[in-house]
Amino acid sequence: MNRKFLSFPYLIWMAGFTLIPLLLIFYYGLTDRAGGFTLDNVKAISSPECIQALLRSLKLSCISTVICLILAYPLAMILKHSKSRNSFIVFIFILPMWMNFLLRTMAWQVLLDKNGVINNILSFIGLPSLNMINTTSAIVFGMVYNFLPFMVLPMYNVLSKISDDTIEAAHDLGANAFQTFIKVILPLSVPGIVSGITMVFVPALTTFVISDILGGGMILLIGNVIEQEFTFSNNWNLGSGLSLVLMIFIIISMIMIAIFDKDGEGTVF
Amino acid sequence: MNQPLIELNHISKYFGKTMVLDDLNLSVKENEFITLLGPSGCGKTTTLRIIGGFEKPTEGTVFFEGQDITNLPANKRNLNTVFQKYALFTHMSIAENIAFGLKIKNKPKSYIDDKIKYALKLVNLDGFEKRSVSSLSGGQQQRIAIARAIVNEPKLLLLDEPLGALDLKLRQDMQYELIRLKNELGITFIYVTHDQEEALTMSDTIVVMNQGYIQQMGTPEDIYNEPENAFVADFIGDSNIIDGIMLEDKLVEILGVKFPCVDTGFGRNKPVDVVIRPEDVDLLEPGKGRLEGVVTHIIFKGVHYEMEVNAGGFEWLVHSTDCHPVGSKVSISVEPFDIQIMNKPESEDEEAIGVDE
Numbered sequence: 001m002n003r004k005f006l007s008f009p010y011l012i013w014m015a016g017f018t019l020i021p022l023l024l025i026f027y028y029g030l031t032d033r034a035g036g037f038t039l040d041n042v043k044a045i046s047s048p049e050c051i052q053a054l055l056r057s058l059k060l061s062c063i064s065t066v067i068c069l070i071l072a073y074p075l076a077m078i079l080k081h082s083k084s085r086n087s088f089i090v091f092i093f094i095l096p097m098w099m100n101f102l103l104r105t106m107a108w109q110v111l112l113d114k115n116g117v118i119n120n121i122l123s124f125i126g127l128p129s130l131n132m133i134n135t136t137s138a139i140v141f142g143m144v145y146n147f148l149p150f151m152v153l154p155m156y157n158v159l160s161k162i163s164d165d166t167i168e169a170a171h172d173l174g175a176n177a178f179q180t181f182i183k184v185i186l187p188l189s190v191p192g193i194v195s196g197i198t199m200v201f202v203p204a205l206t207t208f209v210i211s212d213i214l215g216g217g218m219i220l221l222i223g224n225v226i227e228q229e230f231t232f233s234n235n236w237n238l239g240s241g242l243s244l245v246l247m248i249f250i251i252i253s254m255i256m257i258a259i260f261d262k263d264g265e266g267t268v269f
Numbered sequence: 270m271n272q273p274l275i276e277l278n279h280i281s282k283y284f285g286k287t288m289v290l291d292d293l294n295l296s297v298k299e300n301e302f303i304t305l306l307g308p309s310g311c312g313k314t315t316t317l318r319i320i321g322g323f324e325k326p327t328e329g330t331v332f333f334e335g336q337d338i339t340n341l342p343a344n345k346r347n348l349n350t351v352f353q354k355y356a357l358f359t360h361m362s363i364a365e366n367i368a369f370g371l372k373i374k375n376k377p378k379s380y381i382d383d384k385i386k387y388a389l390k391l392v393n394l395d396g397f398e399k400r401s402v403s404s405l406s407g408g409q410q411q412r413i414a415i416a417r418a419i420v421n422e423p424k425l426l427l428l429d430e431p432l433g434a435l436d437l438k439l440r441q442d443m444q445y446e447l448i449r450l451k452n453e454l455g456i457t458f459i460y461v462t463h464d465q466e467e468a469l470t471m472s473d474t475i476v477v478m479n480q481g482y483i484q485q486m487g488t489p490e491d492i493y494n495e496p497e498n499a500f501v502a503d504f505i506g507d508s509n510i511i512d513g514i515m516l517e518d519k520l521v522e523i524l525g526v527k528f529p530c531v532d533t534g535f536g537r538n539k540p541v542d543v544v545i546r547p548e549d550v551d552l553l554e555p556g557k558g559r560l561e562g563v564v565t566h567i568i569f570k571g572v573h574y575e576m577e578v579n580a581g582g583f584e585w586l587v588h589s590t591d592c593h594p595v596g597s598k599v600s601i602s603v604e605p606f607d608i609q610i611m612n613k614p615e616s617e618d619e620e621a622i623g624v625d626e
Contacts, residue, residue, distance in 0.1 A: 163354065165354055165356035166358065168323050168350070169352060169356040169357075169414075169417075170358075171322075171342070171343040173370035173417070174344045174345075174373040174374055174421070175344055179373060184358055184360075
């Protein structure tokens with residue numbers, strides 16, 4: 001019996017919500033307002049404003065990714081070793097993910113504000129207040145906070161798949177704890193690390209909400225520039241053209257995953 | 270020069286409140302193939318892990334060549350382990366896997382290369398250096414795991430059910446392979462298995478364990494022919510274990526019938542366990558044996574027929590090359606030296622009490 005028809009709704013879904021929008025972006029990105037072919041929208045990335053925003057985006061998302069990496073790896077190791085309770089700890093860790101992304105970020109706006117919760121506490125105990133909101137640090141903080149679970153989960157996934165036998169075998173062959181980590185555990189967790197990096201880097205690179213809320217609209221990332229083209233300037237062509245440039249980074253990330261995570265070990269979702 | 274290579278001295282192991290090993294004493298000589306045999310949960314793997322350095326005993330001492338190694342971590346011990354699930358490093362090539370221990374010890378490259386070649390030849394996988402772990406079959410992976418262990422020239426190789434994941438034919442081939450390896454290398458093997466046939470085939474000495482105690486230790490022949498208690502008899506091969514009464518020396522009553530036997534020293538009219546191997550039960554024409562019965566079940570097993578005979582109210586398990594169809598009347602007879610007499614355990618606890626050597 002031919003069961004291909006069962007995949008039909010999914011094909012429609014893919015066409016309607018992935019393929020067609022993608023084609024539209026290509027169409028708008030490569031045409032001008034009159035509908036004629038042009039590369040100007042893509043070339044617009046080289047304008048000083050865009051270059052600056054892109055470089056800033058790259059810088060902040062790189063910093064966030066590195067911080068997530070440093071925080072997540074030890075955490076994933078702890079999760080791996082806390083055998084019986086680990087499902088509860090994992091649960092605690094992904095709990096914030098179930099809350100609305102926007103709400104979480106706005107909560108941090110309230111916390112970090114000049115007259116916000118943290119500064120109130122600081123002045124209450126007699127410490128000078130800090131300038132936290134509307135800084136690049138606040139944006140990096142928001143990125144780390146929001147994307148950390150995406151780093152932890154693939155890492156935890158690969159680490160928990162490394163059997164105790166494998167680690168004991170390394171000890172048995174004379175490796176101490178450090179050598180075992182460097183020669184066995186770390187190389188075996190590379191798929192999870194690559195997966196985690198891309199899952200943090202790509203959304204951090206393209207975000208405009210976090211920089212909007214925690215950067216106060218003063219610090220423009222490339223995501224903000226594109227957003228403004230669509231909303232304020234109503235220039236869909238330019239916005240699409242810049243999106244195409246961003247897509248290059250996403251494709252690079254996909255290629256990285258394909259190379260390092262051949263067995264799909266690091267993917268959790 | 271028969272100093273023990275490894276000696277376990279009053280080893281006890283508890284996981285929380287669960288007793289796994291209780292006051293275990295074991296001494297292994299150099300160049301011996303010793304098998305720890307028992308059902309799952311009997312403590313055999315824990316014993317091996319204590320020797321390997323992966324578990325610390327709750328009480329007791331482990332001696333290796335006369336030195337106390339109880340608290341020495343696994344990576345400092347001059348022994349290697351072959352794990353049940355191979356535990357190869359999947360991110361390395363075969364050569365890198367084998368070289369792992371030697372690289373840790375900073376051996377020169379030419380030495381390592383020679384060792385890899387030698388080890389691969391030894392396990393019949395020449396030319397596999399560049400292959401990846403995932404391209405090998407289970408049997409090949411286990412050979413690599415063995416090669417990876419023996420290149421370090423350990424004095425002692427621990428094998429934790431290494432053939433458990435392989436299919437029957439391969440398992441049998443690997444059994445001969447392991448015996449050959451042990452003879453070529455001249456090192457001591459401590460082998461853990463729950464497969465009694467595997468234990469009988471390969472071992473110099475078998476240690477039968479149950480519930481954390483050593484039940485019996487001896488050569489395969491001893492263990493099979495002279496089981497010391499009903500557990501060993503039952504675990505090593507099939508047996509008929511029947512309640513009997515030792516009337517006097519060399520005469521036992523089973524199911525109300527007197528059988529001459531060869532055992533002495535049990536006293537008079539003492540209840541005992543009587544063990545008779547199924548292949549030692551002779552089926553004769555009705556009236557010619559000691560106990561009359563009816564065949565209730567028969568299965569063709571290839572080499573022999575496996576029959577169940579109801580005689581004297583007991584289902585006898587009988588192996589014979591003769592076929593007696595279901596329902597046919599037979600008479601049971603047993604040669605005196607094929608009857609094993611064992612003391613009954615006095616209580617539930619004693620059933621499992623260890624027999625120190």
